Amino acid sequence: MGNMTHHPAPSHRHGPGHGPGHSPHAHPEGGTRHDEHRHGHDPRHGDGHGNHHGGDTAHARLLELEATTFAPALEEALDRAATALGPAAPRHVADLGSGPGVGTLALARRFPAAQVTAVDHSPVMLDRVLAAARDAGLADRVRTAEADLDAGLPDLGPLDVVWASSSLHHVADPAALLGRLHGALAPGGLLVVVESDGMPRFLPEDAGAGRPGLEDRCREVAARAGWNAYPDWRDDLERAGFGPVDRWTRTAEGVPGRQAAHYAHLVLGRLRGALEGRLAPEDLAALDRLLDPEDPAFVGRRHDIVPRSVRTVWAARRP
Numbered sequence: 001m002g003n004m005t006h007h008p009a010p011s012h013r014h015g016p017g018h019g020p021g022h023s024p025h026a027h028p029e030g031g032t033r034h035d036e037h038r039h040g041h042d043p044r045h046g047d048g049h050g051n052h053h054g055g056d057t058a059h060a061r062l063l064e065l066e067a068t069t070f071a072p073a074l075e076e077a078l079d080r081a082a083t084a085l086g087p088a089a090p091r092h093v094a095d096l097g098s099g100p101g102v103g104t105l106a107l108a109r110r111f112p113a114a115q116v117t118a119v120d121h122s123p124v125m126l127d128r129v130l131a132a133a134r135d136a137g138l139a140d141r142v143r144t145a146e147a148d149l150d151a152g153l154p155d156l157g158p159l160d161v162v163w164a165s166s167s168l169h170h171v172a173d174p175a176a177l178l179g180r181l182h183g184a185l186a187p188g189g190l191l192v193v194v195e196s197d198g199m200p201r202f203l204p205e206d207a208g209a210g211r212p213g214l215e216d217r218c219r220e221v222a223a224r225a226g227w228n229a230y231p232d233w234r235d236d237l238e239r240a241g242f243g244p245v246d247r248w249t250r251t252a253e254g255v256p257g258r259q260a261a262h263y264a265h266l267v268l269g270r271l272r273g274a275l276e277g278r279l280a281p282e283d284l285a286a287l288d289r290l291l292d293p294e295d296p297a298f299v300g301r302r303h304d305i306v307p308r309s310v311r312t313v314w315a316a317r318r319p
């Protein structure tokens with residue numbers, strides 16, 4: 001399961017190399033109802049541990065590919081955030097669990113009067129944020145804060161917008177963090193939480209290297225292992241004191257082509273190792289065919305690969 005060192009879900013408590021074997025049951029610590037969320041490993045995302053730079057680098061590349069593949073969904077969420085804010089120009093934006101910073105830079109572009117702080121516990125991710133900001137000519141408005149959000153919210157000063165994309169479910173005590181965010185946001189400030197519903201889909205409906213429904217079965221196994229699980233954050237937001245919650249769900253679709261095929265190859269490759277022993281042998285064999293460059297079913301060269309990801313966004317202001 002070495003190929004699971006990549007993506008996020010949770011918990012820097014576990015070293016890389018932990019695959020989906022990390023079902024909630026593998027963790028005795030017990031605790032909040034969010035435990036299962038933070039312990040589930042999303043096969044696309046290893047752990048974002050700052051102490052495993054090789055894994056973080058691969059993870060960062062995947063996150064960049066993922067975020068650019070689904071850029072229209074990010075822009076739509078930014079549009080709605082800007083509309084919710086009205087004419088007020090935010091001065092300070094925080095991107096929590098920024099990863100390599102595709103979202104951080106999009107925030108900086110969308111809010112040109114704002115300083116944007118990328119917060120992550122992985123220094124590898126934060127280095128990528130700074131490099132990307134320099135390349136984009138945005139270095140003067142982007143800064144980073146290395147912090148473990150499990151330990152609370154670092155002191156960032158007053159915030160006008162907080163963005164948390166695919167990160168809130170990683171945090172040990174999301175309700176406590178939301179309470180602190182409410183306190184850190186200026187009155188009228190906006191919190192946006194984004195989550196994606198597990199592993200994206202890539203294949204045409206009836207395809208799966210001779211095993212129709214293969215992706216659905218992979219997703220079911222991953223979901224049962226608690227990967228990328230999150231609740232409807234509405235209740236937590238309201239309990240933390242936020243005003244009316246605007247929530248929407250969309251299927252984001254990538255454009256077929258080389259990038260889509262490459263992205264599918266990376267995700268399914270990580271998934272393959274993770275599902276060993278959890279998926280029927282015939283399905284594992286079908287996944288192997290999708291990943292074999294010699295096989296006609298190989299995803300890495302196909303033109304019918306269309307990445308699809310269902311995303312839910314919650315947006316709420318501090319009254």
Ligand SMILES: C[S@@+](CC[C@H](N)C(=O)[O-])C[C@H]1O[C@@H](n2cnc3c(N)ncnc32)[C@H](O)[C@@H]1O
Pocket residue numbers: 007008009010011012045047048049063067096097098099100103119120121122125147148149150164165166167170171172
């Ligand atoms: C799935 S990635 C999301 C990256 C980016 N926001 C996006 O939407 O593409 C989750 C990020 O949260 C970070 N993260 C996870 N748990 C964290 C914690 N407790 N404190 C700080 N960062 C954390 C990981 O290092 C990783 O970069």
